[in-house]
Amino acid sequence: MASILRFYAEFILSNTVMSKVVQYLQTPTFRKNLIAAFIAIVCLFLAVYVGLKIYTKHDESIAVPKIKGLHINAAVQALEDAGLEYQIDSVYQMDAKPGLVIEQDPEQGFHVKSGRTIYLTIITQVAPEVSFPNIKDKTLIEATAILKNHNLKIGDTSYVADIARDIVLDAQFAGQSIRNGRMIPKGSRIDLVLGNGLGANEVEIPNLIGLPLNEAKFALSGAGLGLGTVTYDPNVTDTTTAVISVQSPGVEKGLTSLGAKIDVTLSLTAPSPTTGTPGSTTVPKPQVTPTQSNPPAAKPVATKPATTTKTTTNAPPAKSSNAAPTAGQKKENKANSLGF
Numbered sequence: 001m002a003s004i005l006r007f008y009a010e011f012i013l014s015n016t017v018m019s020k021v022v023q024y025l026q027t028p029t030f031r032k033n034l035i036a037a038f039i040a041i042v043c044l045f046l047a048v049y050v051g052l053k054i055y056t057k058h059d060e061s062i063a064v065p066k067i068k069g070l071h072i073n074a075a076v077q078a079l080e081d082a083g084l085e086y087q088i089d090s091v092y093q094m095d096a097k098p099g100l101v102i103e104q105d106p107e108q109g110f111h112v113k114s115g116r117t118i119y120l121t122i123i124t125q126v127a128p129e130v131s132f133p134n135i136k137d138k139t140l141i142e143a144t145a146i147l148k149n150h151n152l153k154i155g156d157t158s159y160v161a162d163i164a165r166d167i168v169l170d171a172q173f174a175g176q177s178i179r180n181g182r183m184i185p186k187g188s189r190i191d192l193v194l195g196n197g198l199g200a201n202e203v204e205i206p207n208l209i210g211l212p213l214n215e216a217k218f219a220l221s222g223a224g225l226g227l228g229t230v231t232y233d234p235n236v237t238d239t240t241t242a243v244i245s246v247q248s249p250g251v252e253k254g255l256t257s258l259g260a261k262i263d264v265t266l267s268l269t270a271p272s273p274t275t276g277t278p279g280s281t282t283v284p285k286p287q288v289t290p291t292q293s294n295p296p297a298a299k300p301v302a303t304k305p306a307t308t309t310k311t312t313t314n315a316p317p318a319k320s321s322n323a324a325p326t327a328g329q330k331k332e333n334k335a336n337s338l339g340f
Helices: 002-025 028-056 072-081 140-149 213-222 327-338
Strands: 085-091 101-105 117-123 129-131 153-160 165-173 183-185 189-196 202-204 226-232 243-248 255-257 261-267
Touching (some): 140 153, 213 261
Parallel strands (some): 085 117, 153 189
Antiparallel strands (some): 129 183, 243 261
């Protein structure tokens, strides 16, 4: 019974509240408040719409310029002129130009808002360093592979006398010998000093001037040297009679490595006085007898040394066969012609 009474009380109360709400909705105050709220909502929507349009720069875009392949300085200038921001990352590539832009994001021609950040990848302008590996006493092929694996290059190669052929005897960087473990920039050029396989022995260069080619070969073979380039003078018609007139290197150099080659030039005659006889290095010049009186002029001979004439001290000059006869000789010759 109590529950029924409670239900009826609540029902009557709710009807009273609803009737009051209905009555309020019909008042002018409610209508004014409703219109004001609607206007406020519309204004708020318009403000948000316009604000977002201004903030996002709607219908405004900039085409990303082409900066890939440019130097970083030129790329930055192009982005700043377009009103774009940028962010730079760097990588290392051997044989690539430092500071070169190799990647850009977004790509060329992509439309973005002003102030958009463009991401750039460039070649680092300062190469990272690497520890120099041990390549001494390695062959040239092994050293090349080791240097390549460490992003290093082979520069100039030079050879010195050593019994080991194509073995690395020394490694140089910037003209100075470099020790193992030293930190140097990647991509650096390393100069190598290699052995030529001929050893450190040196021999004296023989004098080949005036020798025929077969004798020159024999002299070179005996000295532990070899015959290099053979050049013939244009006047040579018979190679068997030609003699060596020029050799390179000459005897003035003194010593050369064992097994070295000697280049020669053959002519009809050897040059006139030399500092030594063929096949030797030092021979004294021919002497002339100081007591010789009025020696006849010797006719020069190309292939034979000048001979010394015999001394004729206190010898009267020989009479010429074409001298004029005396008066007695004239009479005797006349008597003989008459038959006496």
